[in-house]
Amino acid sequence: MLSKKTKYGLKALTYLASIDTKEPVQISEIAKHENISQKFLESILLTLRRNGFLGSKKGKGGGYYLIKRPEDIQMTAVMRVLEGPIAMVPCVSLNFYEKCDDCPDENTCAVNRLMLQVRDGALKVYRNNTLADLIS
Amino acid sequence: MLSKKTKYGLKALTYLASIDTKEPVQISEIAKHENISQKFLESILLTLRRNGFLGSKKGKGGGYYLIKRPEDIQMTAVMRVLEGPIAMVPCVSLNFYEKCDDCPDENTCAVNRLMLQVRDGALKVYRNNTLADLIS
């Protein structure tokens, strides 16, 4: 299940992308437009900024704005920052690999084999989609 | 993230499939072989039985056994019983559809559009794999 964090983050990004201007957009405006708890969205935008997707400006006329062009923002990157691993099991994760403590051998593990395919399917989709693709 | 319930369920199924005999296998044997909490596994096997994947026999010499041939057990069915919806968002789920309360229009929703593709990718994998494919 997709977390609301990811869902809201994606919606905020697409909202910012749909606005042509590079002018900062206030949290409150995004929250209102997308029906999101403002305080929750605040923390989400913060992590998006910390991870190089957004820039921010304080004070009057401040807000958040896209730091790259929508065509240059890949869904793989967004998903990894917001949702975490793309793989459903750590032992098939490219960026968050971890060995399963209960599994003696990954090469003969059925779960591993299946989830590897699922991961590849998801990766294919995320690599095929940029932020620009989502708003068109 | 895949729940342990699903992971353990899959491992139990593959263990049963890897054993040729139709003889009942005790919970304790499966739990030991797969490093699973026995009591937790017990409840998992129960739901697998209630959903037509396993048969059981009580008393001495009892246990669980596959009710169908591994080639006839599709991963879509297993995943839906153990993990629930295959889709990451209810609004793109085939079997567990639900409207998002915050989203005014699914047709213009970026999350919807992206997650639809992800769901299709996952479905493709699950439909392509039976229990027999996982043990070979």
Added chain:
DNA sequence: TTAAAATCTACAAAAACGATAGGGTAAACT
């Protein structure tokens, strides 16, 4: 007919996680 070996059932507790709110701080603008 008794004992042992199993599954079945219902809770309950603990742990982890997700989502949200509160309140204060720091920076930018007028």
Added chain:
DNA sequence: AGTTTACCCTATCGTTTTTGTAGATTTTAA
């Protein structure tokens, strides 16, 4: 200076996951 906004930390509430406890029920076998 005062207003406006992002920034940051923490606490809380609710749900889900995972595991455990205790016992009832069924079957087999001595």
